[in-house]
Amino acid sequence: MEKDCVFCQIIRGEKAADFLYQDESLVVFKDIHPHAPIHLLIVPRRHIRSINDLTEQDRDVISEMILRAGEMAREHSIAESGYKLLFNVERGGGQVIPHLHLHLVGGWG
């Protein structure tokens, strides 16, 4: 847990978020500035900076994030119509929050 990390603060309950799912390894909440009718963030509880920092021990959490994304898409009835999954990586890749997260965006119709 990083003291000044916004997503760690959300996970610790120090900052409000609209949670849709939580388990022992990850959380899902709505993006505060949605870029699509449905814009969710799938976030591991453990503070991992970015895809660049993944190690063997993160294998399970990454697969859980992707499986959960598919489940959230089904729950929001966008699995059939389609959606995007996106990891921004570091500043040049558009990553603003340095705590690994998977964007799920969709719902355009």
Ligand code: 5GP
């Ligand atoms: P990034 O650009 O790092 O891949 O995406 C970070 C995302 O987190 C952005 O889409 C931004 O809108 C969202 N975000 C930033 N701060 C907060 C916050 O405090 N709460 C929530 N729910 N989303 C946030």
Ligand code: ZN
């Ligand atoms: Zn963090």
